Amino acid sequence: MPAKLWNRNFTLLTFSNFFMCSAYYSLISTLPIYISNELHSPKSVVGLVLASYIVAAVLVRPFTGYGLDKYGRKTIFIVSLLLYALVFNGYLIAWTVTVMVLVRFAHGLTWGLTTTSNSTVAVDIIPSDKRGEGIGYFGISTTLGMALGPVIGSSIFQHGGYSAMFIAGFIISLASMGMAASMRFPDVVPSKLLEFKFSTLFETTTLLPSFNLLLIMITYGGMLSFVALYGRELGIHNPAGFFLIYATGVIGARFTSGKFFDRHGPRMILLICLSFLIAGFPVLALLQNPSGFYGAAVILGFGNGVVFPTFQAMTNNMVPQNRRGAANSTIFTSVDIGMGAGMILVGSIAQAFSISAAFIVCSGICVIAFLFFLFFTSKYYEKNKLSLHIEERVKSGIS
Numbered sequence: 313m314p315a316k317l318w319n320r321n322f323t324l325l326t327f328s329n330f331f332m333c334s335a336y337y338s339l340i341s342t343l344p345i346y347i348s349n350e351l352h353s354p355k356s357v358v359g360l361v362l363a364s365y366i367v368a369a370v371l372v373r374p375f376t377g378y379g380l381d382k383y384g385r386k387t388i389f390i391v392s393l394l395l396y397a398l399v400f401n402g403y404l405i406a407w408t409v410t411v412m413v414l415v416r417f418a419h420g421l422t423w424g425l426t427t428t429s430n431s432t433v434a435v436d437i438i439p440s441d442k443r444g445e446g447i448g449y450f451g452i453s454t455t456l457g458m459a460l461g462p463v464i465g466s467s468i469f470q471h472g473g474y475s476a477m478f479i480a481g482f483i484i485s486l487a488s489m490g491m492a493a494s495m496r497f498p499d500v501v502p503s504k505l506l507e508f509k510f511s512t513l514f515e516t517t518t519l520l521p522s523f524n525l526l527l528i529m530i531t532y533g534g535m536l537s538f539v540a541l542y543g544r545e546l547g548i549h550n551p552a553g554f555f556l557i558y559a560t561g562v563i564g565a566r567f568t569s570g571k572f573f574d575r576h577g578p579r580m581i582l583l584i585c586l587s588f589l590i591a592g593f594p595v596l597a598l599l600q601n602p603s604g605f606y607g608a609a610v611i612l613g614f615g616n617g618v619v620f621p622t623f624q625a626m627t628n629n630m631v632p633q634n635r636r637g638a639a640n641s642t643i644f645t646s647v648d649i650g651m652g653a654g655m656i657l658v659g660s661i662a663q664a665f666s667i668s669a670a671f672i673v674c675s676g677i678c679v680i681a682f683l684f685f686l687f688f689t690s691k692y693y694e695k696n697k698l699s700l701h702i703e704e705r706v707k708s709g710i711s
Contacts, residue, residue, distance in 0.1 A: 317446050322437050324495045326453045329430055331488035333457025335400065335481040336423065338465030339367040340458075340555070344541055346474065351409050354663060360497065362537050362685045364413045366652030368420025369427075370645055376428040377515075377641025384498045385433050392425030393492055397485030403478040432640045436498040442667045444573030444625045447567040451621040455566070459559030462540075462552040515638040517696060518627040522646035526621045527681040529650025531589065531614055531674035534658030536651070539596075542667040546600050554609045561613020566621065578622050579690045585622075586682040593675035607699030620647065629697045641654070 347358050379388050399422055402415040431450075438446030469475045543551025565585065572581050588611050596608035624643055631639045654674075661670035 314354040315708055317442050321495050322505050324491050325434055327449055327487045328491035330453035330457050331484050333454045334461040335484040337458045337461025338481055340462050342465050342469050344537060353409055358659060361413055363417060363652040363655040365416040365420035366648045368417045369424030370648040372421045372424040373428050373641040373645045376425050377637040380432050380637030390493050391427035392422055392429055392677050393489035396422035396426050397482050397489060400478050400482035404475055428641050428644050432637050433635050447621045447625045452563055452566050455559050459556045462555045466552045494567035496556030509668060515631055515635055515642045517630050518639050518642050520692050521623055521626050521689050522643050524681060526646040526650040527677060528619055529647045530654040533651030533654025535668060537655045538658050538662060538667050543605055548602060548605055557609040558613040561610040562617030565614045573622055573625060578626055581618055581683055582622055585615045585618040586678060589678040590675055593671045620637050626693050
């Protein structure tokens, strides 16, 4: 009998991820504006402050992956969620740029811990022959958090101010931890003899696809951090609505892409979605009106909706179970580096020229990522992917 995807553990983990991401994205549409207007910082400084979050996540992810593989999943995951919730209270005293950088850095450390942990647990739970589909559905919870988080954050801010928004993030994150703590974690045997060295912190087999994803995430980080400010420059009344419309594109793509990946592999679906990204950024940059702004949200949503879950499924298809922690930390590190570089790059270009000029540069970077995947990554993946059905026959059961 085929293994069931939507079991109790997967459902709890998916909702836990949704709550965690909702808390994170509740700050996305308001924090850049707060740093710019209330702390009187130029756009380049906004990018640097936001990127401090990413720097912290990059530093902690390799050690998280090592810990997950050597010591197991549950304790690291639950403790990281608790710390993630507590740091929201730090924003209440972030009255200067320096303090804001420190709080963002601390929050980045906990974000690196939680996202590496829950993604590794998700891959443990998902049946191997449904990995693309399962990761896609799990990713939808992130997307829904991205869509609803900014709306929730903006609404709470308008009615209660920044303090209420930060406290709400703390409460939502605690709910995420409660759901995760209610799970029965998969029976994965830790690698107690795993040595602490560079080759165990990263999974070298996945470096090529991780670099390909890094290129794409440069454009995603820039878009995510500056699209709200860009919307305000265009006179858009509710720029947070971009994330809601963007999410519809992401969800629409993920409902079909996961099953397509499981049946046909990543090549065609990624080439199509990268083409959407190449086209979407010029629409955002050049059609400077509500139609262009929200139309680009749909196009970019369809493109980005497939990119990360497909690359994550690829990397996990290339490693055995006891190296998934390292594989996920490697792929997430590439995401963080790319997003951090994108925040700084787009902030610098926006300061020197304009945000629309920065989005044109993002389109060019997507062209490079398209060609890199076409000529290198897709061939490398086909050569190095494992036989998943053999792997699952020896996998421990999950209740």
